[in-house]
Amino acid sequence: MKRLVILGGGESGVGTALLGKAKGYEVFVSDKGKIKEKYKDVLLNNEIEFEDEQHTESKILNANIVMKSPGIPDKVALVKQIREAGITVVSEIEFASKFTEATLVAITGSNGKTTTATLTHHLLKQELDVGLAGNIGDSFAKQILDKNHDNYVLEISSFQLDDIIDFKPKIAVLTNITPDHLDRYDYKFENYVASKFRVVENQTEDDYFIYDGDDEVILEYMKSHQIKSKKLPFSLTKVIEQGAYLDNNNNIIITIDNNKIIMPTNNLALEGKHNVKNAMAASTVAHLLKIRKQTIRESLENFQGVEHRLEHVLKINKVQYINDSKATNVNATYFALESMDAPTVWIVGGVDKGNEYRELFPFVNEKVKAIICLGVDNAKLMESFGNMVDVIIETQYMSEAVKIAYKLASAGDNVLLSPACASFDLFENYEDRGRQFKNAVRNL
Structure with a gap:
């Protein structure tokens, strides 16, 4: 019987475990983090062996095939060991x-x-x-x-x-x-x-x-x-x-x-x-x-569009609040700023992935009236945009960012959350960031 080991007990991992079991593989799921309760229930109900908050090497290095979650980089020692052992590593697709x-x-x-x-x-x-x-x-x-x-x-x-x-x-x-x-x-x-x-x-x-x-x-x-x-x-x-x-x-x-x-x-x-x-x-x-x-x-x-992608949330006092939390890189934010047709209060920041902000300068000069930096480390943003706008403010709370934006925006303006960065410093993921923004706007 072929042994299928799955690294990562999320949506793709658990789906692969179910398919693998149905196709006659001996299946083992291992997650270094905590597996969510809803996924644990599925694994238990289907009698699939799993572990979380650890990787037991002896149960992994005896695999014929390993499916690893896309979130796990190749540099991880365990992945290197698996490859050195000559075990095939594949993605869910x-x-x-x-x-x-x-x-x-x-x-x-x-x-x-x-x-x-x-x-x-x-x-x-x-x-x-x-x-x-x-x-x-x-x-x-x-x-x-x-x-x-x-x-x-x-x-x-x-x-x-x-x-x-x-x-x-x-x-x-x-x-x-x-x-x-x-x-x-x-x-x-x-x-x-x-x-x-x-x-x-x-x-x-x-x-x-x-x-x-x-x-x-x-x-x-x-x-x-x-x-x-x-x-x-x-x-x-x-x-x-x-x-x-x-x-x-x-x-x-x-x-x-x-x-x-x-x-x-x-x-x-x-x-x-x-x-x-x-x-x-x-x-x-x-x-x-x-x-x-x-x-x-x-x-x-x-077609209604995708949640967290230039999503129009609410209009309050003639100010349009727009959720573009899915903009996790500079190019995505470029498109967002390009499509703004009114003075904009821009909420930006998060985990910088080696960003180069220069391509945004023309839009910031032309359309952005104030910048709110929402991240643990905003130094690079302050340095890049500090001289371009009259108002640039730092915060680490979404609710505060939205309240500041509310004060800065006038009738006819836009408030745009388009972070250009990953979300992992203050939020679980970009969806969590987008939902917090929407909730904060609804609570104004």
């Missing part, structure tokens, strides 16, 4: 994809992947049986076990791609590449870029690769690396023969094998240039999978 014949759409990129994946799922679900998984929603492995959909839209991080072997999506989407998570890639941007491109490494000429044709990093990489799949770029600036582009009347034109569809963008539910790109990527997938034009158009117009 690699393990689970072996047990499904479904059509897989894999979406990755530094920004926009959650919105693009959610939007793609929204477009497809009107006419197809489709699951949404990966970095989002219920575990991919568990869905294969419970529902076995005909199609899956998978939001995939570079960490999940680092541990694939044979994973091969029918359609791969790369939204963009900007410096992020460099702490996990020896601070070498090229390592991170290569990691993102693993999404196409097993594809053949029968598969499709949809990517941002305006992204210099992507275009440079493609000059020196051969990609076998059919290429379908999308662009806001050039005419694309096979793929998607924006014409002079702001229509999205999508062409695949002489089959052309035209989508007006004037009624898109999501605002901002970056969302036109997300809509292009999602619509190209839908067009490939034969979703009717009318369905695509209606779905683009009624």
